[in-house]
Amino acid sequence: MAFPFPLTVNPAGHLVIGGVDALELAEQFGTPLYVVDEQVVRDRCRRYREALEPVGGLAVYAAKAFWTGGMAQVVRSEGLGADVSSEAEWRLAMLAGLDASRLVLHGNNKSPAELRLAAEGGVGRIVVDSLWELDELERVAASSGARKVPVLLRLLPDIRAGAHGSIQTGHRHSKFGIPIEGGQAREAVRRCLGSARLDLRGYHVHIGSQILSLEPYRQAARVVAGFAIEMARQLDAPCYEVDMGGGLGVRYVAGDEPPAIEDLIGALAETLEGAFTAAGMEMPLLIVEPGRSIIAEAGVTLYRVGAIKRLAGGEIVCAVDGGMSDNPRVALYQARYTAVLARDPYGTPAEAVEIAGRLCESGDVLVDGAALPEVRPGDVVALLTTGAYHHSMASNYNGLPKPAVVTVREGQARLWVRRERFEDQYACDALVQTLGANRSL
Ligand SMILES: *Cc1c(COP(=O)(O)O)cnc(C)c1O
Numbered sequence: 001m002a003f004p005f006p007l008t009v010n011p012a013g014h015l016v017i018g019g020v021d022a023l024e025l026a027e028q029f030g031t032p033l034y035v036v037d038e039q040v041v042r043d044r045c046r047r048y049r050e051a052l053e054p055v056g057g058l059a060v061y062a063a064k065a066f067w068t069g070g071m072a073q074v075v076r077s078e079g080l081g082a083d084v085s086s087e088a089e090w091r092l093a094m095l096a097g098l099d100a101s102r103l104v105l106h107g108n109n110k111s112p113a114e115l116r117l118a119a120e121g122g123v124g125r126i127v128v129d130s131l132w133e134l135d136e137l138e139r140v141a142a143s144s145g146a147r148k149v150p151v152l153l154r155l156l157p158d159i160r161a162g163a164h165g166s167i168q169t170g171h172r173h174s175k176f177g178i179p180i181e182g183g184q185a186r187e188a189v190r191r192c193l194g195s196a197r198l199d200l201r202g203y204h205v206h207i208g209s210q211i212l213s214l215e216p217y218r219q220a221a222r223v224v225a226g227f228a229i230e231m232a233r234q235l236d237a238p239c240y241e242v243d244m245g246g247g248l249g250v251r252y253v254a255g256d257e258p259p260a261i262e263d264l265i266g267a268l269a270e271t272l273e274g275a276f277t278a279a280g281m282e283m284p285l286l287i288v289e290p291g292r293s294i295i296a297e298a299g300v301t302l303y304r305v306g307a308i309k310r311l312a313g314g315e316i317v318c319a320v321d322g323g324m325s326d327n328p329r330v331a332l333y334q335a336r337y338t339a340v341l342a343r344d345p346y347g348t349p350a351e352a353v354e355i356a357g358r359l360c361e362s363g364d365v366l367v368d369g370a371a372l373p374e375v376r377p378g379d380v381v382a383l384l385t386t387g388a389y390h391h392s393m394a395s396n397y398n399g400l401p402k403p404a405v406v407t408v409r410e411g412q413a414r415l416w417v418r419r420e421r422f423e424d425q426y427a428c429d430a431l432v433q434t435l436g437a438n439r440s441l
Pocket of ligand 1: 062064065083106206208209210245246247248289290291292293388
């Protein structure tokens with residue numbers, strides 16, 4: 001059967017992740033279980049860092065893809081910064097010891113409290129998403145007494161890229177960014193230059209996610225450079241930094257062939273350098289914000305199979321003990337995955353099966369037409385490439401607890417996040433808390 005990338009098996013023929021037998025992980029930690037291969041994460045971080053070294057660039061990991069204490073520590077120890085978009089993501093970064101100067105604050109509707117936290121905390125850059133936010137930030141900065149706040153303006157370049165409509169963020173109908181067209185972005189530059197509180201560092205763009213070709217990146221780099229050069233000429237605006245966002249695709253199913261990290265950085269650096277040099281300007285600091293391409297392929301979700309049935313139409317449905325509560329991406333983006341049987345990943349496929357979740361929605365299907373050897377109740381199924389936008393998007397729908405996260409490295413497994421309990425799920429429920437104090441639940 002066709003895999004998106006090679007898998008490791010042990011002499012017993014079982015799937016191995018980070019040197020640990022997947023069946024043992026399922027046994028020891030229970031299912032559903034998010035497993036993160038730490039070495040894969042570290043390798044990706046290192047590749048970004050090394051690719052950026054020649055141009056002196058900076059990689060900031062997009063926290064929203066997957067953000068736990070363990071992950072934040074890995075990101076810090078690998079020398080990356082982080083892109084955060086809420087108070088909680090910011091606070092976790094600070095707890096893990098990340099330097100505020102390597103943090104980037106994002107969001108299309110940041111609260112005044114978040115702007116203040118970042119401004120007073122010495123944030124590296126705030127990526128301003130609208131003219132409204134520029135005024136908000138001006139007010140916050142004026143009352144906080146913080147030093148000049150470093151600002152990148154998020155530009156809306158009108159480029160369509162990304163695997164699904166819901167993850168395309170650079171086209172003219174997107175809610176993100178300040179439109180170049182119509183003069184709003186120019187107005188934002190003008191206001192920054194006229195402000196005693198804001199320090200315009202440069203520009204940002206993020207065109208989408210799961211992008212499998214370099215052309216949209218080159219196009220975006222040309223648009224950003226073009227705008228920066230125009231603003232330098234017209235308004236004498238400086239451009240010290242260009243942040244090209246994230247979005248590099250990963251391998252979910254056989255045939256997904258994303259560009260290499262090194263080629264992405266090469267294409268960005270070359271396009272920007274070419275444009276700025278031709279205009280007689282210095283090459284700005286290149287920043288990138290990878291999320292998915294760092295964590296997605298490092299993650300595997302293990303599920304236990306329960307009910308198996310054959311429908312009247314002949315299809316076989318295998319239900320697992322998780323579903324859209326731990327993986328909403330199928331319902332959100334029609335995402336496709338590769339599933340393997342943990343006890344025999346390379347086994348000859350039997351009749352194709354539908355792997356369904358256990359939640360009360362007909363759309364709760366993880367893989368339609370999975371090619372697995374004959375599946376039996378009690379089997380462990382592994383879904384590949386689930387590191388990004390799974391744990392961070394998980395819900396408690398149907399009252400399911402969020403799964404545990406285990407990290408594996410060199411044959412050792414460590415618990416990063418324990419499975420939720422009833423008490424965790426209802427910790428904020430006032431009535432439950434009152435009842436719980438009076439009788440045992
Ligand atoms: C989501 C996001 C990223 C990361 O995108 P990936 O596709 O996960 O690499 C980077 N920058 C911004 C502004 C984002 O919203």
